[in-house]
Amino acid sequence: MGVTSIARSPSSKRVNKKVFNRLLASPTGLVGLCIVFFAVTIAILAPVISPYDPALTNPVDRLVPPFWSEGGSTKYILGTDNLGRDILSRLIYGSRISILVGISAVVLAGAIGMFLGLIAGYYGKIWDFVIMRTVDAFLAIPNILFMLIILAVLGPSLMTLILVLGGTTWVVYARMVRSETLSIKEKEYVKSAKAIGAKNFRIIFKYIMPNVLPSFIVIATLNVATTIILEASLSFLGLGIQSPEVSWGLMLSDGRDYVATSWWVATFPGLAITITVLGVIFLGDWLRDVLDPKLKG
Amino acid sequence: MNKILENSIEKKVVLEARDLKKHFEISKGIIKREKVNVKAVDGINFKVYDGETLGIVGESGCGKSTTGELLLGLLEPTAGEVIFNDVNLSKMSQEELRLARKDLQVIFQDPYSSLNPRMTVEEIISEPLIVHNIMKGKKLKTRVKELMNLVGLQEHQLKRFPHEFSGGQRQRIGIARALALDPKVIVCDEAVSALDVSIQAQILNLLKKLQDELDLTFVFIAHGLPTVRHISDRIAVMYLGKVVELADKNELFDNPLHPYTHGLLLSVPVPDPELRKDDPTTMKGEIPSPSNPPSGCHFHPRCKFATEKCKELVPEFREIIDNHYLACHHPLIKEDNEVFDTSND
Numbered sequence: 189m190g191v192t193s194i195a196r197s198p199s200s201k202r203v204n205k206k207v208f209n210r211l212l213a214s215p216t217g218l219v220g221l222c223i224v225f226f227a228v229t230i231a232i233l234a235p236v237i238s239p240y241d242p243a244l245t246n247p248v249d250r251l252v253p254p255f256w257s258e259g260g261s262t263k264y265i266l267g268t269d270n271l272g273r274d275i276l277s278r279l280i281y282g283s284r285i286s287i288l289v290g291i292s293a294v295v296l297a298g299a300i301g302m303f304l305g306l307i308a309g310y311y312g313k314i315w316d317f318v319i320m321r322t323v324d325a326f327l328a329i330p331n332i333l334f335m336l337i338i339l340a341v342l343g344p345s346l347m348t349l350i351l352v353l354g355g356t357t358w359v360v361y362a363r364m365v366r367s368e369t370l371s372i373k374e375k376e377y378v379k380s381a382k383a384i385g386a387k388n389f390r391i392i393f394k395y396i397m398p399n400v401l402p403s404f405i406v407i408a409t410l411n412v413a414t415t416i417i418l419e420a421s422l423s424f425l426g427l428g429i430q431s432p433e434v435s436w437g438l439m440l441s442d443g444r445d446y447v448a449t450s451w452w453v454a455t456f457p458g459l460a461i462t463i464t465v466l467g468v469i470f471l472g473d474w475l476r477d478v479l480d481p482k483l484k485g
Numbered sequence: 486m487n488k489i490l491e492n493s494i495e496k497k498v499v500l501e502a503r504d505l506k507k508h509f510e511i512s513k514g515i516i517k518r519e520k521v522n523v524k525a526v527d528g529i530n531f532k533v534y535d536g537e538t539l540g541i542v543g544e545s546g547c548g549k550s551t552t553g554e555l556l557l558g559l560l561e562p563t564a565g566e567v568i569f570n571d572v573n574l575s576k577m578s579q580e581e582l583r584l585a586r587k588d589l590q591v592i593f594q595d596p597y598s599s600l601n602p603r604m605t606v607e608e609i610i611s612e613p614l615i616v617h618n619i620m621k622g623k624k625l626k627t628r629v630k631e632l633m634n635l636v637g638l639q640e641h642q643l644k645r646f647p648h649e650f651s652g653g654q655r656q657r658i659g660i661a662r663a664l665a666l667d668p669k670v671i672v673c674d675e676a677v678s679a680l681d682v683s684i685q686a687q688i689l690n691l692l693k694k695l696q697d698e699l700d701l702t703f704v705f706i707a708h709g710l711p712t713v714r715h716i717s718d719r720i721a722v723m724y725l726g727k728v729v730e731l732a733d734k735n736e737l738f739d740n741p742l743h744p745y746t747h748g749l750l751l752s753v754p755v756p757d758p759e760l761r762k763d764d765p766t767t768m769k770g771e772i773p774s775p776s777n778p779p780s781g782c783h784f785h786p787r788c789k790f791a792t793e794k795c796k797e798l799v800p801e802f803r804e805i806i807d808n809h810y811l812a813c814h815h816p817l818i819k820e821d822n823e824v825f826d827t828s829n830d
Contacts, residue, residue: 376599382559383591384613384662385583398603 210478217477220470227464231283239265239274242281243432246272251450267452269442275456278434282457285435286464289350290416296354298408301361306392306400308362309369320366323359331356332421339427349428353415364407368400402479409472413465420461436461498568499702500533500556500589500670505565507551511776523776525551527726528565530802531810533670538696538703540717540734542710542749544772548726549706550594553674556704557591558582570669587617590663594675596655600647606633606658607643613665632661636691653684657691664695672704677712689716710753714738719808722746725783726775728802731810742805742816744788782814790815 211217230237252268253260260267266275308319326334335352342348372378373396381391420437422428424444429435436457443454507526513519526548533539541549554560556567558574566575569589577585593599600609610629614620620628630640636657647655656676663671673692677685693716695701707713713720714734721731722745730743741747770787773779782800785791794814802812 376593376595377601379554379559380591380593380599380659380662381601381612383557383586384616384666385586386612386616387583390616394604395601399601 211474214474214477216470217474220467220472220474223463223467224471227283227287227467230280231287234280234284238277238280240277242273242278242434244273248272251446251453253450254452257452266456267450269439269453270446270450275439275452278439279436279456279460282434282436282439283460283464285346285429285433286416286419286437286461289346289353289419289435290412290468292350293353293357293415293419294408294412296350297356297358297411298361298404300354300358301363302365302397302400302404304358305362305365306369306396309366310373310388310392310396316366319362323362326356326359331418332425335418335422336425336427339422344422344427344430346429346433349419349422353418353422357411357415357418360411361404361407365400365404368403369396372396372399402476405479406472406476409468409475413468413472416461416465416468496534496537498532499535499570500704501568502529502531502552502556503566503568505529505552505555505567506563507548507555507560508563521776523774524726524778525775526555526562527775527778529723529726529728531721531728531731533702533704535669536696536700536702537718538705538716540713540720541704541706541723542708542713542720543723545708546772546775547723548775549708549723550674552723553591553672553704553706557589557672558586559591584617587666588669590666590668590671592656592659592663592671592673592676595679596652596659597679599659600655602647605644605646606638606650609647609658610661610665613662617666619666628665632665635664635695636661651684652680653687656680656684656688660688660691660695664699667699668701670702670704672706674706675708676705678707678709685712692716710738710749722749725773725778727783727812728810729784729812733808736809740809742809742811742818743784743813744790744815744817745784747817748787782812790817 211221246268249264249268249272251270252264252272254267255262255265257267264274264276266279268274269278304319308316334356338352338355339348342352373391378391378395381395386394416436419428419435420440423435423437424441426441429438431438439457440454440461443450443457446453505526506524506528509523509525511521511523513521529552531539541552543549551560555562558567558577562575566573568574569585572585574582574585604612607626607629610632611625614625614628629643633640633643638654638657638661642650647658650658659676676692677688680688689712692703696703703716705713705716710720717734719731719733720737721728722737722743723729724745730737730741730746732740732742737746738750741750773783773786779786779796781797782788782791782795785795788795792815798814800812800814802810805811805816
């Protein structure tokens with residue numbers, strides 16, 4: 189016991205330190221981490237930090253500009269929208285839905301894609317044929333159109349939005365995982381697992397999956413970004429998040445009519461989406477470097 | 486007389502290849518799709534006796550690694566069978582084979598790609614024992630440490646990942662993993678050819694030591710004769726999917742009967758230029774493609790002694806002197822050997 193604890197602590201400390209050093213060496217990674225951390229913190233603390241109820245309308249204070257513009261007041265730091273709702277509060281609450289949808293849809297899509305990709309790649313033959321033709325079918329249909337149809341049929345809600353986003357974007361993961369699996373299963377260490385008598389289940393989960401994971405995580409983080417944008421597009425088109433719930437995409441859609449006269453209504457949610465997506469992409473880029481096993485050591 | 490002698494000292498056969506064949510089907514051509522059979526292993530026969538080391542040598546692409554995988558049951562033979570401890574591996578189901586592999590292990594060529602980069606040394610070495618449900622907990626931990634000591638690794642390296650080790654150390658991890666199940670036979674598939682020469686010697690000596698201590702039987706696959714000579718008791722020479730000569734190590738080196746073996750021995754670089762000889766049997770040309778092997782004796786286009794007979798007739802693999810097997814129509818016979826010259830029959 190003593191031996192193992194001594195052996196473990198310096199090794200894991202060393203790894204942590206290395207990861208930290210590499211993070212410092214990559215400014216974009218650090219920026220990405222800060223942005224994502226900031227966004228997640230805001231989402232979690234929304235009820236505490238938000239100055240107003242995001243759904244509270246105030247007909248008197250309609251379309252108040254941000255405080256630094258003419259006619260603005262510090263009462264509404266980022267101004268109000270056409271119904272007199274505080275934009276800052278809506279932005280803070282909107283982050284919850286945007287990030288929740290972004291992450292859960294990716295987790296769902298990733299889980300489906302990982303599972304089917306592993307099966308298609310490892311077992312091949314009929315499994316591969318059926319799964320990959322399904323993937324092709326999904327890819328042949330324009331994504332947004334497909335989602336719109338399903339949402340129109342099922343009726344828009346947070347749950348259906350996540351299901352639809354997850355249920356249509358898994359194909360990307362399935363293709364990636366399958367191709368990685370095909371190359372990993374020919375590696376000698378997989379042969380060695382067969383030689384010691386390991387079962388397929390064990391080979392898939394202890395040999396193939398851990399080695400697919402680095403590329404998978406990178407694609408997944410990048411897809412968090414695209415999913416946030418997709419959610420925004422769907423909400424913008426009116427089949428995503430419905431009032432009184434609020435998401436950045438919905439805010440963008442609300443502000444569309446006032447872009448010419450009241451620029452702030454659409455600009456701030458647009459900025460929020462851009463910055464968050466950029467942060468996630470930076471983080472994903474950095475993760476790719478950190479998770480490369482060849483760079484380890 | 487020879488037969489009687491052989492029977493009296495007959496040892497136990499642990500592993501046997503009987504007319505083993507493995508053909509891979511590949512498609513050729515873009516417009517006119519043609520199926521071509523690559524005869525990676527094309528009918529080989531040999532026995533491996535208990536406690537010995539059988540070396541298998543040959544050029545790249547002669548099918549020696551495929552032979553290794555066939556012996557292990559990692560590949561399904563196209564024809565023929567592998568007999569391990571009187572049991573026919575080729576007739577087993579996947580599940581039976583999985584359990585039978587407990588006694589039949591492998592050490593791979595490249596220690597950089599044969600260890601899962603995402604498992605610690607402890608996980609790698611203990612995995613065979615976990616897979617076969619042999620031991621767990623404290624007992625397992627003790628066994629892993631015991632195995633690490635056996636192959637010359639330190640206990641404090643238990644929690645490290647393969648990338649933290651050098652090539653030689655990694656190969657030791659691979660050996661410990663192969664030994665975990667107490668196997669009877671270990672197939673070493675070019676187990677040292679990826680290592681530096683000095684490390685090669687270390688690993689070879691370790692393997693020899695382990696063989697003595699644990700009563701192991703080795704099938705040692707390599708492309709270099711010197712390595713094989715160091716460790717083997719008997720050596721099989723393969724050429725284009727076939728075993729062309731099989732004999733005791735010293736017999737093979739002192740008295741090679743196949744022109745190919747002779748050529749291989751001559752192609753080993755000699756450090757002294759004065760001792761270098763230009764022999765007419767030195768091979769010419771390249772190894773032909775196994776998808777389209779030459780007719781008759783596969784070696785005839787490269788052989789100085791080839792005749793019309795060699796082009797037409799496939800030489801039979803047979804025991805030509807006591808325990809010396811050969812597939813050649815015109816063996817290189819020295820005067821003092823009692824060899825049946827079969828070139829006229």
